[in-house]
Amino acid sequence: MTPTVVLGPVSRGSLVGALTAAALGVGFVEMRKGASQATDSDRWVRRTTAPDYRDRHEVFGFRRDLVRAGDQVLMVDDWIDTGATARTARALVEDCGAHWIGAACIVDGLTDPRLRHDLPVRCLIDVRRL
Numbered sequence: 001m002t003p004t005v006v007l008g009p010v011s012r013g014s015l016v017g018a019l020t021a022a023a024l025g026v027g028f029v030e031m032r033k034g035a036s037q038a039t040d041s042d043r044w045v046r047r048t049t050a051p052d053y054r055d056r057h058e059v060f061g062f063r064r065d066l067v068r069a070g071d072q073v074l075m076v077d078d079w080i081d082t083g084a085t086a087r088t089a090r091a092l093v094e095d096c097g098a099h100w101i102g103a104a105c106i107v108d109g110l111t112d113p114r115l116r117h118d119l120p121v122r123c124l125i126d127v128r129r130l
């Protein structure tokens, strides 16, 4: 499935996500932390993560009109661990009525192997081989 939008969580995901979007020739949306600080806050979608790999509950979001119903969204990040960030990204994409393709990351550090299939997730290297 070809993405129409690449979604990258700040900050390392913004870097690899933007590069991936440019290579694919599709749009890029940055998933920001502390999204409640937006001035036009009613036009944002926001969600709080489950505890991530540092036991944080992050508030992520982006402007709702950047992801539209009918978009096919691929999340790109450098690393996945608990999957809290990716699961929040999926929920936000679904809040917009768009289609979630999955997550593509460089390092697979998944603590719950079921997420590899359920999200789904594809990675370039397993953390146990670093």
Ligand SMILES: O=P(O)(O)OC[C@H]1O[C@H](OP(=O)(O)OP(=O)(O)O)[C@H](O)[C@@H]1O
Pocket: 009, 010, 011, 012, 013, 051, 052, 053, 054, 077, 078, 079, 080, 081, 082, 083, 084, 085, 086
């Ligand atoms: O699967 P999870 O447990 O959610 O962890 C994965 C997230 O953690 C890292 O980001 P980090 O929060 O360290 O932010 P940074 O990119 O700004 O360093 C990484 O870049 C992912 O976005």
Ligand SMILES: Nc1ncnc2[nH]cnc12
Pocket: 053, 079, 080, 081, 109
């Ligand atoms: N263990 C880890 N080290 C560096 N970045 C990470 N992102 C998620 N888990 C990480």
